[in-house]
Amino acid sequence: MSTLASLRLRKARRFASLALRNRATQQPAVDPDGGPPVSLTSHGERIATVHLALESIAAGTLRPRRLILWLDDLDAVADPHPGLRRLIRRGVEVRATENFRPHTKYYPYVQSIDMHRMPLVTADDDLVYPRTWLERLCAAHATDPTTNTAHRSREVTFTEGTIRPYEAWPEVVRGPSSPRNLATGTWGHVIVPRMLDALRGGADDFRSAAPAADDLWLHRVAVEQGVAAKVSGSFGHPDFLHLPDGGSALSSDNVGGSGNDRQIASAWDGALLRTMLDSPVPANAYL
Numbered sequence: 001m002s003t004l005a006s007l008r009l010r011k012a013r014r015f016a017s018l019a020l021r022n023r024a025t026q027q028p029a030v031d032p033d034g035g036p037p038v039s040l041t042s043h044g045e046r047i048a049t050v051h052l053a054l055e056s057i058a059a060g061t062l063r064p065r066r067l068i069l070w071l072d073d074l075d076a077v078a079d080p081h082p083g084l085r086r087l088i089r090r091g092v093e094v095r096a097t098e099n100f101r102p103h104t105k106y107y108p109y110v111q112s113i114d115m116h117r118m119p120l121v122t123a124d125d126d127l128v129y130p131r132t133w134l135e136r137l138c139a140a141h142a143t144d145p146t147t148n149t150a151h152r153s154r155e156v157t158f159t160e161g162t163i164r165p166y167e168a169w170p171e172v173v174r175g176p177s178s179p180r181n182l183a184t185g186t187w188g189h190v191i192v193p194r195m196l197d198a199l200r201g202g203a204d205d206f207r208s209a210a211p212a213a214d215d216l217w218l219h220r221v222a223v224e225q226g227v228a229a230k231v232s233g234s235f236g237h238p239d240f241l242h243l244p245d246g247g248s249a250l251s252s253d254n255v256g257g258s259g260n261d262r263q264i265a266s267a268w269d270g271a272l273l274r275t276m277l278d279s280p281v282p283a284n285a286y287l
Helices: 003-024 044-048 050-058 074-078 082-089 101-105 107-112 133-142 193-199 203-209 214-225 249-256 259-267 270-278
Strands: 038-041 067-071 093-096 120-122 153-155 171-175 181-183 189-191 230-232
Touching (some): 003 082, 038 101, 082 093, 133 189, 203 214, 214 270
Parallel strands (some): 038 067, 038 120, 067 093
């Protein structure tokens, strides 16, 4: 069997298993004594499949104490997809919000709490997560809960003092906390309370400087707060399965279309770049 055929079969089996679980299980999707809250958003056609992403998190070896899906589609909130309706009965929160584009995965949550006392984990709507995803992320975070943690990042690199294009930054699978580590939230990003408080009230700023690049904005704030991510070393690309319609026009424009570079020029000032440039190159392991 070819590699592509094997991947298709693995996807089909995993998606079918999660769909069956969604219809059959009565197990709560959350655990009041479990891991940190997990927050994500969805839109358009993806709302029809986001229950599989949520179900994969709910089926994990560590369940979050809250699992929140933010939607700017009021009809989808008022009349949820059957898969979402079943998850709501098991504790998932589906909440209406203003549209903050990719920042919707974290910003409404930030605004909903006056003072943050626990970290937040962000996730994406187009992935099926491994069963140990949250457990391993929290275990890595526990090694130093004062800084953010991610399962994957990009290392910001420079040539003769000039920042290189985003596409040239290597993907990091393991490494220490560093201003040069830009957490890529797709695989999961733990954001510490100090930074959550600092993010409050920033909508006008990120809408102006990085409207389509939440990772870039979050990195700016992380560096300013001294909490840039360490990287867990727990997973690789084969561990994450993309749901149907997993392709993203936003991602294509940000990476292939140089959208990230344009937003870096807008969102990152000279002081931020100097902080990263003057930081020691971390002892990272790369994908």
